[in-house]
Amino acid sequence: MKRICLVLMLLSLLVAFGGSAALADSHCMDALGCVELGPDDPVVIGAMLSVSGATSFYGEDSLGGVEIAINSRDGMLLGREVTLVVEDELCSAEGGQAAAQRVAADETIVGIIGTTCSGAAQGAMPIISEAGMLMISSSNTSPALTNDDTDAGGTYLPGYFRTAHNDLFQGAMGARYAIEVLMAHSVATIHDGDPYTEGLAVVMAETFADMGGDVVFQGAVSKGDTDMTAILTEIAASGPDVVYLPVFVPESEFLTSQLRTTPGLEDAVVMTADGSFSAGFAQNTGDAAVGVVMTGPYVAGETYDEFLVAWDDQIGGQPPSGFHAHAYDAANILMDAVEAVAEEMDDGTVIIGRQALRDAVAAVENYDGLTGSLTCQEESPYAGDCATGTALAVFEIGEAEVMGDWPPAVAWDLSMSMMDE
Amino acid sequence: MFKWRSDDFSWVDFTIDVLRVLIVLGVVVGAWNTLSSGRISFAQWVNLFAAGLSQGSIYALIALGYTLVYGILLMINFAHGEVFMAGAFSTVFLAEALNRTGFLNEQPVLAILLMIAFAGLVSMSVAILLERIAYRPLRGSPRLVPLITAIGASFFLQYTFRGLYGSGFKAYPGVKALQGVIQIGGISIPVVQVFVFCAALLLMLCLYWLVERTRVGKAMRAVSENKEVARLMGIDIDWVIMFTFGVGGFLAGSAGVINGLFRPQGVNFYMGFIPGIKAFTAAVLGGIGNIPGAMLGGLFLGVIEAIGPNLVLAGLGIPGANQLKDVIAFTMLVLVLIFRPQGILGERLSETKA
Numbered sequence: 001m002k003r004i005c006l007v008l009m010l011l012s013l014l015v016a017f018g019g020s021a022a023l024a025d026s027h028c029m030d031a032l033g034c035v036e037l038g039p040d041d042p043v044v045i046g047a048m049l050s051v052s053g054a055t056s057f058y059g060e061d062s063l064g065g066v067e068i069a070i071n072s073r074d075g076m077l078l079g080r081e082v083t084l085v086v087e088d089e090l091c092s093a094e095g096g097q098a099a100a101q102r103v104a105a106d107e108t109i110v111g112i113i114g115t116t117c118s119g120a121a122q123g124a125m126p127i128i129s130e131a132g133m134l135m136i137s138s139s140n141t142s143p144a145l146t147n148d149d150t151d152a153g154g155t156y157l158p159g160y161f162r163t164a165h166n167d168l169f170q171g172a173m174g175a176r177y178a179i180e181v182l183m184a185h186s187v188a189t190i191h192d193g194d195p196y197t198e199g200l201a202v203v204m205a206e207t208f209a210d211m212g213g214d215v216v217f218q219g220a221v222s223k224g225d226t227d228m229t230a231i232l233t234e235i236a237a238s239g240p241d242v243v244y245l246p247v248f249v250p251e252s253e254f255l256t257s258q259l260r261t262t263p264g265l266e267d268a269v270v271m272t273a274d275g276s277f278s279a280g281f282a283q284n285t286g287d288a289a290v291g292v293v294m295t296g297p298y299v300a301g302e303t304y305d306e307f308l309v310a311w312d313d314q315i316g317g318q319p320p321s322g323f324h325a326h327a328y329d330a331a332n333i334l335m336d337a338v339e340a341v342a343e344e345m346d347d348g349t350v351i352i353g354r355q356a357l358r359d360a361v362a363a364v365e366n367y368d369g370l371t372g373s374l375t376c377q378e379e380s381p382y383a384g385d386c387a388t389g390t391a392l393a394v395f396e397i398g399e400a401e402v403m404g405d406w407p408p409a410v411a412w413d414l415s416m417s418m419m420d421e
Numbered sequence: 422m423f424k425w426r427s428d429d430f431s432w433v434d435f436t437i438d439v440l441r442v443l444i445v446l447g448v449v450v451g452a453w454n455t456l457s458s459g460r461i462s463f464a465q466w467v468n469l470f471a472a473g474l475s476q477g478s479i480y481a482l483i484a485l486g487y488t489l490v491y492g493i494l495l496m497i498n499f500a501h502g503e504v505f506m507a508g509a510f511s512t513v514f515l516a517e518a519l520n521r522t523g524f525l526n527e528q529p530v531l532a533i534l535l536m537i538a539f540a541g542l543v544s545m546s547v548a549i550l551l552e553r554i555a556y557r558p559l560r561g562s563p564r565l566v567p568l569i570t571a572i573g574a575s576f577f578l579q580y581t582f583r584g585l586y587g588s589g590f591k592a593y594p595g596v597k598a599l600q601g602v603i604q605i606g607g608i609s610i611p612v613v614q615v616f617v618f619c620a621a622l623l624l625m626l627c628l629y630w631l632v633e634r635t636r637v638g639k640a641m642r643a644v645s646e647n648k649e650v651a652r653l654m655g656i657d658i659d660w661v662i663m664f665t666f667g668v669g670g671f672l673a674g675s676a677g678v679i680n681g682l683f684r685p686q687g688v689n690f691y692m693g694f695i696p697g698i699k700a701f702t703a704a705v706l707g708g709i710g711n712i713p714g715a716m717l718g719g720l721f722l723g724v725i726e727a728i729g730p731n732l733v734l735a736g737l738g739i740p741g742a743n744q745l746k747d748v749i750a751f752t753m754l755v756l757v758l759i760f761r762p763q764g765i766l767g768e769r770l771s772e773t774k775a
Binding site for chain 1: 460461464465468469472473476580583587588589590591592594595602609611680684685686687689691694695726727728730731735741743744745746747
């Protein structure tokens with residue numbers, strides 16, 4: 001008797017599944033398939049971020065931005081609860097691949113915020129793209145990811161978007177500011193071996209040289225270094241006007257504070273990039289941070305202040321790195337797109353076409369985000385780049401920022417540039 | 422050396438000898454190129470050396486914890502870097518509070534002593550709990566078991582502290598009394614570096630006195646010599662082992678504060694990992710289980726790291742020489758393991774210890 005019951009139950013399950021599959025086929029007209037949500041199913045968003053190990057503070061920074069974006073809609077989308085599934089991408093290609101396999105296996109996930117590291121994105125994208133999903137990164141900046149020219153090292157695949165700035169914009173902006181405003185004649189660049197920082201350093205040096213400046217030193221430190229005496233001694237010997245160090249915290253903090261006590265570098269201007277764009281950088285570096293200029297997202301304004309208050313309320317303290325605002329925008333773009341393409345059936349189920357979702361994100365234009373105006377582009381080498389470079393600004397750190405005031409006032413942006421695009 | 426000419430030729434000896442010659446050649450050529458180019462002035466070399474010595478004395482303080490535990494239990498406590506982190510991370514909050522009230526700059530000596538005592542106590546408690554919970558139940562099991570446990574404990578401590586204090590970076594506040602430089606004949610050395618070196622030296626002298634001149638030190642030496650005989654002599658072995666972990670923990674905690682005054686930034690839950698493996702390298706370099714060896718190994722490693730890239734690697738025309746600082750450190754470890762497994766000061770270990 002028991003056995004018959006079991007068989008009957010299994011059979012009824014089979015019928016139920018078969019039925020729903022048939023239903024999906026009947027409604028979904030999308031080339032890449034659809035996500036189908038029953039009347040009581042939540043909307044599931046994936047997050048592939050680096051949330052463990054030495055790089056966990058970047059991941060948690062973005063995760064906080066995503067959570068605040070979801071909370072700002074009271075955790076609801078399409079009248080359903082939003083569930084966030086977080087996978088650790090370990091900041092490596094293998095980690096990204098493994099995380100992508102887990103995410104792709106879950107057919108209820110509508111889209112992904114991630115990855116934290118450019119390397120992880122290269123491991124993840126083939127799987128994500130193949131699965132028909134889309135991924136919006138808040139902190140990948142490697143130019144390769146939005147370039148589809150494989151001969152030039154490009155790895156773009158459909159379904160990839162990002163709200164972080166392509167290194168090509170940011171490095172060039174740093175060089176322009178150094179020449180036009182700081183009137184610098186010579187620059188020394190330091191990276192930390194990460195493709196992100198190396199890319200920035202190279203682009204900055206090339207642009208600086210093209211504009212007639214002199215690149216006197218190009219060197220590197222490694223992640224985890226605390227003692228920068230050796231490299232700073234070497235830089236002091238070449239006497240640059242500007243030291244460009246687009247590295248992350250805490251290496252940028254060590255470099256800046258030790259640079260000020262290195263004989264010969266007392267007057268050099270320190271310039272960093274968005275890897276150090278956080279309140280912690282100014283506070284941790286202390287007095288040595290005064291006068292540091294940095295390129296970063298255009299976050300000035302009341303909405304960003306409100307965001308910081310929300311962070312303190314919901315997560316506590318202040319964001320640990322500089323990509324939370326990008327993540328907030330990425331999550332909002334994704335959720336807006338889901339709302340725009342979702343079709344509700346008579347029986348209360350909702351279907352979301354995967355290709356339609358990609359198209360909706362690609363069509364984002366003049367989106368008024370926390371990081372400025374975003375327009376998602378389709379042409380390589382900027383395919384999937386939603387940050388266009390106009391949302392970047394140069395900031396200068398003063399006494400107030402060292403005491404905990406954040407963000408600093410905008411010192412310069414491209415509209416003030418003397419050169420034409 | 423050069424045994425391969427005689428009848429007992431072996432490829433291993435030959436390879437090692439070739440390696441020896443190549444390394445000496447590389448070091449000499451690199452150093453010659455750098456020095457003759459005059460790229461770095463004498464005053465700058467002194468600065469590099471001083472910074473290396475300070476960094477090295479921090480390595481030495483941590484390395485002592487590895488060596489003390491190895492001396493007594495023959496195990497590598499790979500969670501020791503996290504013991505260092507525990508003290509350094511916890512004390513950053515005390516330091517911030519002392520800075521806010523102004524006490525840190527009014528009474529720097531008292532404030533720093535207070536910070537060292539606090540960090541020492543935190544790290545000591547962590548080390549003692551670690552021994553009691555993770556290692557003591559496994560005593561007498563095969564040697565691989567406590568080693569793996571140590572790695573597990575290391576992760577456990579990291580993520581516990583991340584849970585407690587978050588994953589962001591903190592920094593120690595600047596102490597005005599330690600800012601500025603000391604001028605000696607055209608060479609300027611930062612005050613903080615002198616302080617770091619002296620403080621570390623003082624702590625090491627205290628340890629030496631503890632081990633060599635006190636009753637409990639005698640008991641530690643006895644236990645490290647032979648546990649069973651020590652037990653027969655009426656020594657409470659469990660207590661002595663716990664005490665040893667405590668001492669190592671205290672040194673690691675104080676190293677955390679000294680490190681915080683020297684390199685204020687970068688305080689987070691992961692900060693113990695690299696100093697931990699560097700200090701382990703220093704301990705092996707000096708001869709693991711040997712207390713003066715750990716001190717010497719730490720100082721040696723710090724100086725080699727500071728000078729090596731600029732002196733040897735840059736001289737050989739290797740690009741990005743400064744990025745290879747860690748390569749120098751760990752190449753030293755490999756070289757010591759190949760050429761002098763007992764370390765610089767290590768005696769030939771007896772059968773039971775080796």
